[in-house]
Amino acid sequence: MIAQTSITLVQRLVPLILALTVAVSVIELIRRRRLREEYAMLWICASGVLLVFAAVPQLVMWAANALGVYYVTLMVLLSFCFLSLVLVHLSVAVSRSADDVRKLAQRTALLEQKLSDNASQSNCEPLNETDGVCGSREATQPPDTSA
Amino acid sequence: MRPVGQMATHAETLGLAPQPVNGFVSNPCDQGRRLAAGLVLGDNPHVDISSNIAGRSRMLVIVPAHNEAASLPDVLADLAKHAPQADIAVVDDGSIDNTAAVARAAGATVLPLPCNLGVGGAMQTGYMYAADSGYDVAVQFDGDGQHRANLIAQLAGPALTGQADLVVGSRLLGGLKFRFHPLRFLGNRMLAMLISAIGHRKVTDPTSGFRAAGRRAMRFFAAHYPQTYLGDTAEALVWAERAGLKITEIPVRMRQRTAGESAIRNLKGFWLTMRIVLAILVDCLESRIVLDEDQQEGRQ
16 A cells, blocks of 8 residues: 555645745735736735645545555656646736726716716706807707796 | 716706705705795804705715625615615615615715725725715614614714814713623624733724714825725724824614524624624734824825
8 A cells, every 4th residue: 555655755845836836926926916806816825725735745645545546656746746737827817807807897886976967067058158168069059048 | 877867857856846855965966945035044154064165965874785785775774764864875886786876866976996805995985975075973883774863963963163174973981771692792792802902992882884084084094094804993993093183983773684693693793703803903914004194185
């Protein structure tokens, strides 16, 4: 059984250092507000799980026994790391574009309000002597008798 | 662009009839009239919510609404009756019903968001409008009829006099008069404890969405407002606290929400609370937002 295999010091340290690097970079991304809250939480959880496994390698052995899956080739491991990096990058990108979409939507709403405000302004009776304010629309309106 | 005939009738009603709801419509056309009235009456040196020197309302009520066409007329009528001194901005958060039309018909200013941003994004839009238009106080008001319009003046008081930057209407101050579901109560208590611990100041009702923001808080929220799904109220409190805004709570009563009080919803609410707790802890990791007034002026 693989559970009996002894683990060397290097084999203990390398995963631990890697997990710590992941955790620190995730926290740094959050501190710089580069990750949206939902992705921030996902990555915090992910790096937490990684740290636990790195700190207690017996857990990996136990999981391997329980699932009956023992060997992971270096190629699989490397490609998994690469994919994780891509995912982090994507969640940063999605966070940024979600933020941009929000700003655009808000700006649009404010501009649309201003536009309808202006429309109703040039629509009502002129307050002062400025008759030309309503511009071309003046012609389409009946002469104002209320003023 | 409206059809020509409709424009003409609009002009007629504006010209012939007095304003349907006094001080309710934020229409630049009326500003001249109000200005004239203000000059005749003279400026009141006391804190008067009804108008400032320029003759326009000093208070904006922000009503975020997502598919609230059914409940919005009652809410707006309530506001017109009990807070006629305030302008009203309904933020239409990408509704697919005729929320915007209903709000316009009631004479409110409508800020139509092209897509659904959630309460956080909608509220921030309202704050942007308030800060841009130079209001002195902005009141957050739910579109579902939960909040009482007759308490608005009371809520806005400390924000107008400068006693506080943010005034939160608490359901738990001055005796518990609100019936919480036990799970929700637990969630509320947990958040209150957490936020009190972070801010070194006692907070009793962090999930209350009935709030009044003075100029400083308004500018802060226009630039920074949490976008967490349904967590905006509690998180906004943490952000405000961390930015050094002065926060006070006053006791308010709220209407009991009747619809949608099921066990599943409450369980979901509890799960949501856990998410908010986590989000607040994440916030504490983030670098502190410095309240730079000059930076606040230009938007982000």
